[in-house]
Amino acid sequence: MRLLPSGTYHETYWTDHALWQWRTGFVTFALAAGLVLLLYVLPWRGSGYLLGVANVVGYTVLSALGVQLLIGYCGQVTLGHAAFIAVGAYGTGIGILHYGLPYPVALLIGALLAGLWSVLFGLPSARTKGFYLIMTTMAAQFVTVDFIIAQYVSKIGGRGVAFSLPPGTIRMGPAVIDSEREVYYLMLALVTLCTVALVNLFRTRVGRAWIAIRDNDIAAEALGVNIFTYKLLAFFTAGVLGGLAGGFWVSATYGLTPEDYTLAWSLWLVGVILIGGVGSLHGVFFGALFLTGVLEVLKAGVFRVADVYPMLADRFLFIKEMTFGLAIIGFLLYEPRGLAYRWHQIKNYFKLWPFGY
Amino acid sequence: MSRIGMRMVTVLLLCGLAAPLGASAQGQMITLGSLNDTTGPTSDVGREVALGIREAIQYVNDTGAVNGKPIRLRQYDYGYRIPEALTTYKRFRDFDKAVAVLGWGTGDTEALAPTVAKDQLPYLSSSWSNFLTDPKKTPFNFIYGPDYSNYARAGLQAWFDEVWMKDPRYTADRGRGVRPRLVAFFAFPVPYASAPIRALKDQAAILGFEVGPDQDIPLTALDVKSQVLAAKEFRPHVVWHGNIPMSVSTALRDAHALDLGADHIINSWGCDENLIRIAGPASERAICNIPFVIWGEASPLTPKIMEYAAKVNPGLPAARRSVRTVHAWQQTLMMVEALKRADQAGKLNGPGIREAFYTFKDWTVGLAPPFTITPDDHRPTSVFPIRIIRGGKLEPLTRIDLRAKYPDRWPRWIGN
Numbered sequence: 001m002r003l004l005p006s007g008t009y010h011e012t013y014w015t016d017h018a019l020w021q022w023r024t025g026f027v028t029f030a031l032a033a034g035l036v037l038l039l040y041v042l043p044w045r046g047s048g049y050l051l052g053v054a055n056v057v058g059y060t061v062l063s064a065l066g067v068q069l070l071i072g073y074c075g076q077v078t079l080g081h082a083a084f085i086a087v088g089a090y091g092t093g094i095g096i097l098h099y100g101l102p103y104p105v106a107l108l109i110g111a112l113l114a115g116l117w118s119v120l121f122g123l124p125s126a127r128t129k130g131f132y133l134i135m136t137t138m139a140a141q142f143v144t145v146d147f148i149i150a151q152y153v154s155k156i157g158g159r160g161v162a163f164s165l166p167p168g169t170i171r172m173g174p175a176v177i178d179s180e181r182e183v184y185y186l187m188l189a190l191v192t193l194c195t196v197a198l199v200n201l202f203r204t205r206v207g208r209a210w211i212a213i214r215d216n217d218i219a220a221e222a223l224g225v226n227i228f229t230y231k232l233l234a235f236f237t238a239g240v241l242g243g244l245a246g247g248f249w250v251s252a253t254y255g256l257t258p259e260d261y262t263l264a265w266s267l268w269l270v271g272v273i274l275i276g277g278v279g280s281l282h283g284v285f286f287g288a289l290f291l292t293g294v295l296e297v298l299k300a301g302v303f304r305v306a307d308v309y310p311m312l313a314d315r316f317l318f319i320k321e322m323t324f325g326l327a328i329i330g331f332l333l334y335e336p337r338g339l340a341y342r343w344h345q346i347k348n349y350f351k352l353w354p355f356g357y
Numbered sequence: 358m359s360r361i362g363m364r365m366v367t368v369l370l371l372c373g374l375a376a377p378l379g380a381s382a383q384g385q386m387i388t389l390g391s392l393n394d395t396t397g398p399t400s401d402v403g404r405e406v407a408l409g410i411r412e413a414i415q416y417v418n419d420t421g422a423v424n425g426k427p428i429r430l431r432q433y434d435y436g437y438r439i440p441e442a443l444t445t446y447k448r449f450r451d452f453d454k455a456v457a458v459l460g461w462g463t464g465d466t467e468a469l470a471p472t473v474a475k476d477q478l479p480y481l482s483s484s485w486s487n488f489l490t491d492p493k494k495t496p497f498n499f500i501y502g503p504d505y506s507n508y509a510r511a512g513l514q515a516w517f518d519e520v521w522m523k524d525p526r527y528t529a530d531r532g533r534g535v536r537p538r539l540v541a542f543f544a545f546p547v548p549y550a551s552a553p554i555r556a557l558k559d560q561a562a563i564l565g566f567e568v569g570p571d572q573d574i575p576l577t578a579l580d581v582k583s584q585v586l587a588a589k590e591f592r593p594h595v596v597w598h599g600n601i602p603m604s605v606s607t608a609l610r611d612a613h614a615l616d617l618g619a620d621h622i623i624n625s626w627g628c629d630e631n632l633i634r635i636a637g638p639a640s641e642r643a644i645c646n647i648p649f650v651i652w653g654e655a656s657p658l659t660p661k662i663m664e665y666a667a668k669v670n671p672g673l674p675a676a677r678r679s680v681r682t683v684h685a686w687q688q689t690l691m692m693v694e695a696l697k698r699a700d701q702a703g704k705l706n707g708p709g710i711r712e713a714f715y716t717f718k719d720w721t722v723g724l725a726p727p728f729t730i731t732p733d734d735h736r737p738t739s740v741f742p743i744r745i746i747r748g749g750k751l752e753p754l755t756r757i758d759l760r761a762k763y764p765d766r767w768p769r770w771i772g773n
Contacts, residue, residue, distance in 0.1 A: 052447035056440045146573065150545030160555065162467050162488075162548035167475070178475065180447070253443065254471040258546035259464035260439050295441060299448065303431055321396050321436065 019199065038188060043181045051180035053296055055252050058187035060288035062245035063265075064272040065194055065281075066238030071270070072279035073202060074234040075214030076125055077133060079266050080140035081242055083121075086261035087144060088114040088243025090153055093256045096169055098156055103170045103177070103251070111243035117144070118239025125231045129217075141263050149258055164255035183252045190248055194241055198281060201237070210234055214279075275331050277338025286339035298323055386429045387422075387696060387705070389414070390449030391459040397437030398576045399462060399549075401603040402626055402681050406483065407432060408673055409685025410459065412665040417689065423696045431455060439465045443472075450476055456696065457710055459688055460484065463549040470495045477707035479714070481692050483684065485625065486552045490735040491772025497707065499714055501688045502625060502725065503741050505549075506556035507770055508646045509597065511741030511757035512622040513539070513560050516595055516644055519755055520620060527594070540569040540588045540619070542608050543599030544576050550599040553624065556770065557597055569593055578604045585611045588619075598623045606635040613639035620644065630679040633749050644754065645744045649683040649724050651751050657723040662686055680751075687724050694720065726756075736771060 010016040042054060063085055070076045091110030095101040101109070121140040125133055154161040170177045177186055201207050209230045212220035221227050250256060268291070276287025302319070335342060391410055394403035414430045422428060431453050435441040442465035449455040458473075460466045460482035467488060473480045474496050481499045482489065487506035489498040503511075521527050521537050530537075539561050543550035554571070561568050569591035572584035578600075585608070588596065596612065596619045598605045605627040612619065613636075621643040623632070628645035630652060650656045653663070653675070663675060666682060698713035699705050717737075719727035728737035739760035744751045760767045 047451040049444070049447040049451035052444045056444050059440065146546050146575075150551070150573070154551075160548075161546060161551050162464060164467060164471055167471055253439075253468045255468040257439070257464040257468055257548050259437070259462070259548060260468070264438070292444075296444065296448075299433060299445065302433070303453070306432070307429075321434070 017203075043184050048180045051184050053292060055180060055183050055187050057288050057292045058184075058191050059245060059249050059252065060269070060272060060292055061191050061284055062187075062194060062248055063242060064269045064276075064284045064288060065198060066241035066245075067269045068273045068278075068281065068284045069198065069210075069241065070234055070238045072273055072283070073207070073214060074210040074231065075217070076122075076231060076234060077130070078137040078238070079134050079263070079270065080121065080137035080144075081238070081269050082261040082263065082266040083140045083144035084114040084118045084239045084242035085246035085249070085265075086149060086258065087117045087239075088246030089250050089256055089261070090149060090246075091243065092247035092250050093163075093165060094153070094156055096250075097163075097165060104172060107244065107247040110247040111240045114243025114246065115236045115240035118235045118242065119232050122232050122235025125235070126228045138263070141266055145258050145261050162255070162257035162259075164253075165250070167254065170251045170254065177251050178254075186251060187248060190244060194244065195281060198241075202281075206230065206233060271328065273338075275328065275338060277340025280338070280340035282343055283338050283340035286343065290339060294324060294327055385426050387426050388429045388431060388449075388453050388455045389457060389459065389692065389696075390446070390453060390455035391430060391432040392435050392442055392445060392461045392465070393432060394437045394461055395434040397435075399437055399601055399626075401631070402601055402629070403437075403461065405673065405679060405681035406461075406685045406688075407434070408670045409666075409682040410689050412662075412669040412682070413686045413689035415669050416661055416665050417693050423693060424700045426700065428693070428696075435461075435465070437462055437465075439468055443469065446472070450478060456705060456707070457481065457692060459692060463552055464547070466498065467548060470498055473497045477711075479692075479695070479707055479710040481688060481695075483626075483688065484549060486548070487556065487736075487771065487773060488552065492733055492735055494772055495735075497711060499691075499730070499735055500737060501691045502648050502684070503646075503738050504736050505553040505625065506773070507736065507739075507759055508625055508648075508741050509553035509557040509622075510560040510770070511759055512644055512646045512743060513557060513564065513566075513595075513597070514757050514759075514762070515741075515743040515755050516620060516622055517564050518757075520644075521594070530594075536565055536567045537595065538569060538591060538593045539566045539595050539597065540572065540591055540593040541597040541599060542572045542574050542581070542584065542588070543597070543624075544604070545571070545573045547576060547600075549626070550576070550624070553599065555773070574600060574604055574608055576600055576604050578607050581608045581611045582615060584608075585615050585617055589615065589617055593617070593619045595620045595622060598627050600624070601626050602629055602632040602635065606632050606640070609636040609639040609643065622646070628744075628746075628751075629681060630751070631677075633746060633751070637749075640746050641749075643746045645746065645751060646741070647680055647744050647751065648726065648738075648742055649680055649687055651680045651744075652678045652682060658686065683724055687722070690722050690724075691720075691728070694722075734771060739767060 004022060008022060043051060067078060067081050070078045088110040091113040092106045095106030095109050096103060121137060124136040128136060150161050167178060168176050175182060177183055209225045212225055213227055213230060217227055272287035272291055273283055275290055277283030393407035394400050395407045411430065414428055418427045431449060433445050435445055446458060446469055449458055457479040460480050463484035463486045466482040466484045477497055479497050479499065481501055485500040485502045485504045487504040489495050489500055490504050541554055541557060545551060558568055569588060572588050574581050574584055598608055598621055605623055609621060623643055623645050625646045628647060633640050662682060666678060695710050695713040698716055699709040702709060714730050715732050717728050717730045719729055721727045726738045726740040726742060730737055739758055741757045743754045743757060745754040
């Protein structure tokens with residue numbers, strides 16, 4: 001529910017449906033500052049390392065959006081999302097190398113392929129739910145990456161399972177994408193596009209049908225929602241988003257390897273939305289920022305400690321991993337609704353301030 | 358959580374955030390980045406290498422460092438996750454200002470190769486993929502052991518020359534004109550494991566082998582009976598193992614239990630003393646592509662290696678060490694040698710270190726065959742030492758010189 005200041009009412013349907021229902025000067029200022037930070041300060045004042053981290057965050061966001069759609073909005077638990085990211089990546093990479101397509105076209109074809117491939121593995125959702133659906137999505141992971149890509153896709157052009165693209169082959173129109181900054185801008189554009197599309201999709205008939213299926217599929221069916229079609233539509237959209245993530249990642253690495261798309265990455269993405277908050281687009285961003293950021297902060301910590309106790313450095317390599325596990329357990333114990341819920345509470349606190357209720 | 362507890366957590370987190378900001382630069386130190394896997398799927402070999410690198414760096418710093426400039430090692434466990442390898446590499450480049458990087462896996466090294474070339478940052482990887490040896494494609498990637506593809510050729514050649522042609526078990530088959538049969542066991546989606554397969558099959562064709570269906574064995578396999586049974590229908594004489602000891606030992610034991618009756622050839626990172634410890638008698642007669650002196654074997658550096666292992670990392674005792682410690686020493690000392698030469702030339706930067714690598718002519722510290730690196734060939738050697746497990750020991754079997762054996766083909770066996 002949205003909170004409006006006392007005495008502020010909607011007078012037209014437009015304002016009632018607007019994404020931003022009301023805005024204070026502070027919020028406008030914060031948004032503008034954020035925009036300047038994202039568009040100028042980070043790419044032009046930040047180091048390549050910072051941009052590299054930002055790109056991984058963006059990749060994680062793009063990858064996790066589809067997972068959030070399936071798990072958080074449609075209630076279809078998926079543990080095989082890396083497979084669809086792989087299809088998008090290989091579709092894009094092979095499109096560029098083997099068929100000489102321009103990058104944007106290859107990216108779109110890769111995304112569509114991933115969407116169709118995802119529909120294929122969404123078919124079992126007509127008959128299965130819960131744990132059984134998890135098993136079929138895990139099958140997607142192994143069938144796609146370990147079997148089809150390793151056995152058949154690698155035969156295309158005789159390149160083997162892992163290959164890289166020649167420098168300069170990835171270009172958006174006249175601009176060659178080959179440095180962190182260009183990848184960063186591409187990432188920003190894709191993330192914005194996908195997020196805006198999803199925000200609006202969730203407000204349409206389709207989005208509401210998905211949420212109905214998540215909340216109670218039998219009730220949704222009784223109310224006339226064609227469950228099967230909408231589930232497949234969800235798988236398709238999630239697959240397209242995954243494919244875009246994969247195609248984007250090709251631009252960041254100029255290379256393809258199945259080791260990028262393991263079951264571990266699928267599980268990682270589920271971790272992202274669990275920590276960020278299931279059923280919230282904010283959650284995807286918070287989760288991706290948290291999981292990527294925590295690793296970098298811990299890395300800095302490990303190096304710092306290694307300076308002071310060089311003899312102990314090896315042992316501290318493990319501490320990073322342990323702290324990471326501890327952070328996840330801490331979240332499940334103390335913040336089970338994810339970072340998005342905390343964000344919601346903080347926002348409401350300031351909206352209600354100075355009143356405590 | 359109580360209010361006090363919450364505050365303590367916040368303070369701790371803020372300290373963690375502030376820590377990197379307090380880091381100050383120390384003059385006259387050379388920073389070397391190192392990506393290692395001590396917790397991921399290749400940690401069974403990766404952990405010992407990570408420890409070994411630290412020991413070797415300690416040794417270098419104790420014995421004059423790089424012309425008096427000590428090395429600061431930035432070692433990081435990336436858990437075999439490629440996105441983390443990418444960000445860590447960028448951290449080494451921009452934040453730590455590393456002059457060079459010691460790398461690890463094939464997947465991340467190949468993924469980083471275009472970036473490395475653009476940044477002109479020398480990258481000496483534990484992945485010896487043949488793909489990384491063509492300077493036209495990967496000008497700043499170097500490897501510190503014989504490349505996988507040609508090593509696979511050499512291993513097969515060694516089995517053909519020393520076992521198939523000589524062993525009385527095969528006299529009857531040879532007399533009847535039977536072609537030797539080969540099956541490859543490896544993890545299909547893992548670039549390290551799949552890298553040498555094409556070369557292996559090419560060599561099999563050259564030597565007149567029949568090649569059976571490949572078997573997919575994950576790096577963390579605990580049971581490979583179905584793969585062994587599938588291979589058994591083909592009745593192979595020899596099996597190629599492309600994985601790491603954890604999974605190769607499983608394959609050897611299952612092959613032994615199901616009486617596959619084939620010989621084994623094992624990839625560079627798949628065979629070591631630990632394999633014999635785990636697989637026991639099942640590893641008997643296996644051929645191993647190990648290029649270095651093994652743990653405790655006589656060499657000029659062996660006493661130092663053992664001394665520093667005991668001094669720096671007593672937690673991993675000599676009884677549990679393996680050739681992986683020697684891998685780490687070879688990697689570190691090769692990089693340090695290049696740093697020294699670049700520093701002497703007054704060019705301690707990316708292109709300078711690359712030039713220094715090109716001055717390597719029959720260079721060795723006594724751990725491996727002599728290395729020669731040229732501006733158009735990053736394959737360090739054409740001599741491939743082959744070992745065989747006999748009586749639970751890794752004994753030298755032969756040395757294959759592929760350049761001498763195939764002089765016309767050798768120049769083409771690069772960069773793929």
